[in-house]
Amino acid sequence: MKFICEGLDLSEAVLKVVKACAVRTTVPVMECIKISAVNDTLTLTATDGEITIQKKIKAEILEEGDICVPGRYFSDFIKKLESVQLTIYVENGKMDIAYADSNTSMQVLSADDFPAVDTSVDEDSIVLKTEELKRLINATAFCCASDDSRPILKGCQLVVTGSEISVTALDGFRLATAKGEVISSSKDMEIVCPARTLNEILKMLPSDDGETELKVKRGMLLICVEDTILTSCLYNGDFIKKENIIPKSFLTTVKVERNLLKESIERAAILVRSDKNSLIIMDVTQDKIEVSSNSEIGNVKEPVKAQMEGKDLKIAMNSKFITEAINALKEDEIVLSFNNQVQPFICQNEQNKDVLYLILPVRTGNNA
Amino acid sequence: MKFICEGLDLSEAVLKVVKACAVRTTVPVMECIKISAVNDTLTLTATDGEITIQKKIKAEILEEGDICVPGRYFSDFIKKLESVQLTIYVENGKMDIAYADSNTSMQVLSADDFPAVDTSVDEDSIVLKTEELKRLINATAFCCASDDSRPILKGCQLVVTGSEISVTALDGFRLATAKGEVISSSKDMEIVCPARTLNEILKMLPSDDGETELKVKRGMLLICVEDTILTSCLYNGDFIKKENIIPKSFLTTVKVERNLLKESIERAAILVRSDKNSLIIMDVTQDKIEVSSNSEIGNVKEPVKAQMEGKDLKIAMNSKFITEAINALKEDEIVLSFNNQVQPFICQNEQNKDVLYLILPVRTGNNA
Numbered sequence: 262m263k264f265i266c267e268g269l270d271l272s273e274a275v276l277k278v279v280k281a282c283a284v285r286t287t288v289p290v291m292e293c294i295k296i297s298a299v300n301d302t303l304t305l306t307a308t309d310g311e312i313t314i315q316k317k318i319k320a321e322i323l324e325e326g327d328i329c330v331p332g333r334y335f336s337d338f339i340k341k342l343e344s345v346q347l348t349i350y351v352e353n354g355k356m357d358i359a360y361a362d363s364n365t366s367m368q369v370l371s372a373d374d375f376p377a378v379d380t381s382v383d384e385d386s387i388v389l390k391t392e393e394l395k396r397l398i399n400a401t402a403f404c405c406a407s408d409d410s411r412p413i414l415k416g417c418q419l420v421v422t423g424s425e426i427s428v429t430a431l432d433g434f435r436l437a438t439a440k441g442e443v444i445s446s447s448k449d450m451e452i453v454c455p456a457r458t459l460n461e462i463l464k465m466l467p468s469d470d471g472e473t474e475l476k477v478k479r480g481m482l483l484i485c486v487e488d489t490i491l492t493s494c495l496y497n498g499d500f501i502k503k504e505n506i507i508p509k510s511f512l513t514t515v516k517v518e519r520n521l522l523k524e525s526i527e528r529a530a531i532l533v534r535s536d537k538n539s540l541i542i543m544d545v546t547q548d549k550i551e552v553s554s555n556s557e558i559g560n561v562k563e564p565v566k567a568q569m570e571g572k573d574l575k576i577a578m579n580s581k582f583i584t585e586a587i588n589a590l591k592e593d594e595i596v597l598s599f600n601n602q603v604q605p606f607i608c609q610n611e612q613n614k615d616v617l618y619l620i621l622p623v624r625t626g627n628n629a
Numbered sequence: 630m631k632f633i634c635e636g637l638d639l640s641e642a643v644l645k646v647v648k649a650c651a652v653r654t655t656v657p658v659m660e661c662i663k664i665s666a667v668n669d670t671l672t673l674t675a676t677d678g679e680i681t682i683q684k685k686i687k688a689e690i691l692e693e694g695d696i697c698v699p700g701r702y703f704s705d706f707i708k709k710l711e712s713v714q715l716t717i718y719v720e721n722g723k724m725d726i727a728y729a730d731s732n733t734s735m736q737v738l739s740a741d742d743f744p745a746v747d748t749s750v751d752e753d754s755i756v757l758k759t760e761e762l763k764r765l766i767n768a769t770a771f772c773c774a775s776d777d778s779r780p781i782l783k784g785c786q787l788v789v790t791g792s793e794i795s796v797t798a799l800d801g802f803r804l805a806t807a808k809g810e811v812i813s814s815s816k817d818m819e820i821v822c823p824a825r826t827l828n829e830i831l832k833m834l835p836s837d838d839g840e841t842e843l844k845v846k847r848g849m850l851l852i853c854v855e856d857t858i859l860t861s862c863l864y865n866g867d868f869i870k871k872e873n874i875i876p877k878s879f880l881t882t883v884k885v886e887r888n889l890l891k892e893s894i895e896r897a898a899i900l901v902r903s904d905k906n907s908l909i910i911m912d913v914t915q916d917k918i919e920v921s922s923n924s925e926i927g928n929v930k931e932p933v934k935a936q937m938e939g940k941d942l943k944i945a946m947n948s949k950f951i952t953e954a955i956n957a958l959k960e961d962e963i964v965l966s967f968n969n970q971v972q973p974f975i976c977q978n979e980q981n982k983d984v985l986y987l988i989l990p991v992r993t994g995n996n997a
Contacts, residue, residue, distance in 0.1 A: 334926050337899045341892065355927070367900070367927030524709065531705045532735075558702050559723070559735030 262326030263350035264298050266318070268342040268360070274305050274316045275336040277489050280461065282332035283309035293329035294336070295375045298322045306378055307332055312458055313378050315490045323350075327372040330356055335367065380490055382483035387421055387475045388444040391466050394473050397428045397441050398459045400589055400616045404430040404437035405456035416453040418500040421446045429503050430456065435582045436605075436619040437589070438503055444472060453500050454482055458493035465489060506605065507619055511598035513574045515545050516611060517567040519595045522550065523587045529554035529561040530580035538623050541580040545599070546573050554580070576602045577623045583608070586618035630694025631718035632666050634686070636710040636728070642673050642684045643704040645857050648829065650700035651677035661697035662704070663743045666690045674746055675700055680826055681746050683858045691718075695740040698724055703735065748858055750851035755789055755843045756812040759834055762841050765796045765809050766827045768957055768984045772798040772805035773824035784821040786868040789814045797871050798824065803950045804973075804987040805957070806871050812840060821868050822850055826861035833857060874973065875987055879966035881942045883913050884979060885935040887963045890918065891955045897922035897929040898948035906991050909948045913967070914941050922948070944970045945991045951976070954986035 275294060283291035286309075297304040301322060306315045328351050338358070339347075348359040355366045389397075398417075406414035411433070418429045421443055429438040465486045466473060476483040483492045529541045533554045544551040547569055553562040576599060586608045587595065594611040608618045643662060651659035654677075665672040669690060674683045696719050706726070707715075716727040723734045757765075766785075774782035779801070786797045789811055797806040833854045834841060844851040851860045897909045901922045912919040915937055921930040944967060954976045955963065962979040976986045 331926055334899060338896060341896050341899070361931070363929070363931040365896075365927070365929040365931070368925065528706060528709050528733075531702060531709070557736065558699055559733070561731070561733040563729070563731040563733070 262296075262298050262328055263324040263348075264303060264320045264322045265346065265348050266303065266320035268339065268345045268347050270318050270320075271303075271347060272336075272339045272343045274303070274318045275339050277316050278305045278307040278314045279332045279336040280464075281307040281309055281312045281314035281491075289331075290329055290370050290374045291376075292332055293370055293375065294332045295327060295329050295372050297327035297372070298325050300325075306375070308376055308378060310376070311455060311494050312461060313380075313490075313492045314461075315378065315380060315492075317488055326351060328356065329370040329372050329375050330367055338365075338367075378492070379481065380483065380492060382476045382478040382481045382492055384478035385447040385450060385476070387419075387426070387446045387450075387477070388472055389426065389441070389475070390444065391469065391471050391473045393441050394475075395463060395466055397426065397439050398463050400439040401428045401430040401437040402456045402459045402463075403585060403589070404432055404435055404618075406432035413453055413496050413498045413500060415457075416455045416496045416500075417459055418451065418453050420451045422449050429500070431501060431503075434579065434621050435586070436503060436506065437586075437616070438507075438619075439616045441615065450477065451500075452477060452482065453496040453498070455493060455496065458482065458491070461491060465491060507607065507617070508598075508600055508604060511571070511600055511607075513545055513569065513571040513599040515550060515567045515569040515597050515599075516594055517550060517565060517597070519587060519590060519593055521565050522552070522567075522595070523584065525552040525563045525565050526580055526584055526587070528563065530584065532556050532558045532561055533580065539580045540577050540623055540625070541583070542575065542577045542625075543597075544573075544575045545569055545597075550597075574599050574602065576606065577625045578620055579623060582620045586620060589618065590616065630664075630666050630696055631692040631716070632671060632688045632690045633714065633716050634671065634688035636707065636713045636715050638686050638688075639671075639715060640704075640707045640711045642671070642686045643707050645684050646673045646675040646682045647700045647704040648832075649675040649677055649680045649682035649859075657699075658697055658738050658742045659744075660700055661738055661743065662700045663695060663697050663740050665695035665740070666693050668693075674743070676744055676746060678744070679823060679862050680829060681748075681858075681860045682829075683746065683748060683860075685856055694719060696724065697738040697740050697743050698735055706733075706735075746860070747849065748851065748860060750844045750846040750849045750860055752846035753815040753818060753844070755787075755794070755814045755818075755845070756840055757794070757809070757843070758812065759837065759839050759841045761809050762843075763831060763834055765794065765807050766831050768807040769796045769798040769805040770824045770827045770831075771953060771957070772800055772803055772986075774800035781821055781864050781866045781868060783825075784823045784864045785827055786819065786821050788819045790817050797868070799869060799871075799987075802947065802989050803954070804869075804871060804874065805954075805984070806875075806987075807984045809983065818845065819868075820845060820850065821864040821866070823861060823864065826850065826859070829859060833859060875975065875985065876966075876968055876972060879939070879968055879975075881913055881937065881939040881967040883918060883935045883937040883965050883967075884962055885918060885933060885965070887955060887958060887961055889933050890920070890935075890963070891952065893920040893931045893933050894948055894952055894955070896931065898952065900924050900926045900929055901948065907948045908945055908991055908993070909951070910943065910945045910993075911965075912941075912943045913937055913965075918965075942967050942970065944974065945993045946988060947991060950988045954988060957986065958984065 295306045303320045345360040356369045358365045533539045533556045541554045549564045550567045592610040599606040605619045605621045663674045671688045713728045724737045726733045901907045901924045909922045917932045918935045960978040967974040973989045
């Protein structure tokens with residue numbers, strides 16, 4: 262293999278694909294970027310077994326071939342050669358990188374051991390406005406589980422029904438669900454996509470008001486943004502039916518100014534931040550929510566003006582979950598709806614109910 | 630104790646002093662901020678035993694007194710109350726913080742247990758241009774030792790002789806020394822100041838072209854910037870005499886463009902970054918420095934144009950030390966001066982020799 266290219270072109274491409282390189286693995290080839298030189302095109306591919314990123318660039322190919330280079334070393338090295346032209350050739354199991362009068366080489370692995378990558382994912386298709394896709398990911402993915410105890414909870418469920426899409430994430434303590442619109446879809450479908458994949462997609466998406474297509478085929482997802490292709494495994498298995506856990510009616514509903522509540526909770530959370538659940542308590546009465554917390558450092562008790570309908574309620578919760586839900590809501594006024602101190606409660610915008618957060622309260626001995 | 634003050638005033642003051650609170654200690658009072666209310670002034674003080682920071686602000690004092698509050702909890706809490714007026718009073722071992730209709734309290738400790746703090750450090754004095762002090766600290770403090778094996782090496786030596794000041798730092802593998810001018814000093818002196826103190830001072834110093842006074846008294850240093858007083862212990866003991874270790878003559882002197890050398894070393898360092906010494910080799914000949922590195926990942930060999938006088942030399946060094954020295958130099962052209970592959974070598978600007986970096990090479994079996 263031998264080719265000539267501009268340092269800047271190669272660097273930009275390498276920095277995009279290197280994100281898919283495995284980080285700590287016993288299989289060295291998974292930490293590599295595969296470089297294929299065919300016709301006038303270099304194809305760079307990296308995969309960690311779950312996510313694959315591939316990018317093609319033009320180059321002057323003097324000899325075709327393919328090879329694997331250590332991903333992070335190669336990308337950091339090429340990043341420092343953006344202003345020069347590079348001549349790269351592989352000989353005797355080494356890659357020579359020539360620029361100016363230098364004489365630099367890097368160990369390479371055979372491309373034969375690199376996992377096969379399928380980029381022919383094109384059975385089904387969902388097209389959304391790019392901004393809508395971003396909104397749906399931002400509203401939900403942070404509620405996915407981060408540990409491996411129930412792997413399917415590390416993904417977001419995407420359900421397409423007609424022109425509607427709903428995205429749901431849950432981690433066993435809270436749930437986020439957001440509704441949106443698709444521009445078109447080849448059929449109704451239900452997939453569970455890893456949150457990491459969605460977060461990588463978020464970073465790839467351009468900031469324009471265009472459209473984005475998600476392609477789906479037998480357990481795989483593909484997205485293509487400006488010559489960069491990302492494919493990802495989807496998760497198999499039964500996702501929890503959100504209809505079964507979101508209460509249909511509520512005994513206590515309270516409307517409150519989002520920022521006032523948020524600031525009170527943040528102050529109350531400071532004193533309990535080293536406690537395991539970082540527990541805060543809301544005491545909801547006619548015209549206020551009293552936010553309080555207690556620890557050996559001290560205690561906070563702040564009334565927040567609110568309009569309540571229904572029964573008084575005292576309920577304890579993890580301050581992180583409620584803070585993240587409030588931060589993800591957008592309107593000035595939000596509504597919290599409760600049944601009692603042990604059943605999950607929900608937070609929504611006052612007007613636009615497209616997004617819903619459900620949080621499981623924390624049971625305490627105190628809140629009678 | 631009882632006082633009324635603006636959240637913003639208290640927050641700004643607390644954020645300044647909290648930096649001196651001890652982080653992990655078995656003595657809870659060392660993690661506290663001491664608040665003293667006398668006449669119309671609040672004095673906030675924190676100390677970790679080495680550095681003390683004190684700041685005074687005006688407040689409406691209704692009842693004098695003093696007390697200690699947990700530093701980081703208090704500062705994070707007050708930071709979230711910048712827009713309101715606070716009424717703070719201490720009763721029954723608790724501090725009540727009243728704002729709006731809230732009812733918040735924090736555990737406090739008696740001020741009796743807080744270490745005595747001496748802010749009457751005024752025996753001797755060194756006055757420098759503020760920019761000159763910053764330059765001297767930036768040029769040297771990064772070369773101080775960071776481990777505790779020889780505590781005095783965690784400090785910079787400041788030597789004042791007439792109108793000249795020289796600042797020296799070393800960690801056993803490299804040395805930095807910078808010369809500068811003082812505007813005035815009460816006498817010639819020699820002190821060793823902790824690098825942490827100098828780095829805190831750097832953060833406090835205003836960005837104007839004024840003057841700064843360092844006050845010194847029996848093992849203590851004091852600096853006052855805009856009502857914030859910082860005092861610090863100085864280190865006792867014999868500091869290495871730099872004259873004894875900086876070679877007086879050199880067999881090989883090489884002049885090189887700073888950026889070219891820096892970029893070559895950075896590339897060479899990438900391939901050896903997981904090795905212990907992150908070793909690079911310079912092969913200095915008539916018209917170039919050949920920078921090279923070797924690891925199981927690959928090897929780099931780059932010629933850098935240079936003008937050498939004296940004997941050819943091949944020398945190995947830690948890439949971190951040489952990179953940090955080159956970064957700290959300012960001129961486009963720099964000069965490296967060597968004797969042989971085992972004696973320390975020096976790096977300086979080509980013109981202005983006020984700053985000098987000395988680096989111990991690494992002995993290898995290879996560089997014959």
